[in-house]
Amino acid sequence: MSGFVFSEKPIEIASGDGATLTDTNGTEYLDFGASYACTPVGHCHPEVVDAATSQLEELMYVQASYPHAARTALYEQLSAAGPGDVDEVWLCNSGTEANEAALKFARHATGREKIIATTQGFHGRTMGALATTWKQKYKQGFEPLAGGVEFVEYGDADAMREAVDDETAAVILEPLQGEGGINPAATEYLRTVREVTEEEGAAMVLDEIQTGLGRTGTLWAAEKHDVVPDVLTTAKGLASGLPIGATLCRDWVAEDAGNHGSTFSGGPVVSAAAGATLDVIEREGLPEHAAETGAYIRDQIDERLGDDVRDVRGDGLMIGIEVKRGSNRLLRDLAIDHQVLALPAGRTVLRLLPPLTIEREHADAVVDALAEVIG
């Protein structure tokens, strides 16, 4: 019965190094997304492994009410990394928890109930975050979920203007939707969301769990749009695959966030791994590298496959390729025939979320494989 909710893949992975995963037969795969954006600096980056193992030997766990150097350092790094004055940090263990905290904090700080989410949005699978997730298939049979959530059309500024009022606690959205099909938001739209939430005293919660940490070409997608939210959530690759989530808040939210807690919040090992991951992202200029390499991949796909696909979209190394048939068979062919692991984003979109450290040769190999399976 173990693992019964996951559909298993016919490849058993034994080890990882950089952009490569190796299975138990010794076959190497290029990991262009199979790890769901959890490896921004590549698999088993030596600096992250070192930070985590030395911490592991010294102290595996101490409860968060005792200050600890690794956690304190991570608070400082994340506080400095947050866009604008989004500099108060809450640590947890996953993306959905980061969003749960965001919604709880927003309700408490505003004293309001209403939460606005967007069509095609994905924010996690626990009862609160799931209530703000769009797709019915994730919710079927689990209702009732947290109440007070209203959905508006993603990208429709007028609908957002109309929906946000003085009873709204929060608007939660992704700056570039991942699970929903790699749907970018226009800068103007995000600015409208910023404007109306500010006018009405509601919290703008930007879910950067997939877009953050340099993936879309800047540390946060918010920076590119020059929008400063009230709350920003991050998780996935923050500790290179160890479980972590973070909710970054402006003062007004943090000051009146209410009573919240988590046993493992900012554990020493995961904090050390996250600190090292952030160090590598910054020192190696990975956001800029992601912007360049992503643009190169999208250009190559356009040039070589422009007529064979419906659309190529995304930003940096968060890329969606809308194909003319179901994506499942293509993903299988990529994996089995070309040793390239990628992801779907809905039924007809292939999604690429490789490590930000990939080189041209990796990009070229993947474009070649795509040309063969799609062309």
Ligand SMILES: *Cc1c(COP(=O)(O)O)cnc(C)c1O
């Ligand atoms: C993956 C994801 C989540 C949920 O994160 P988990 O760690 O799986 O709970 C939430 N929002 C977005 C945008 C995501 O991509």
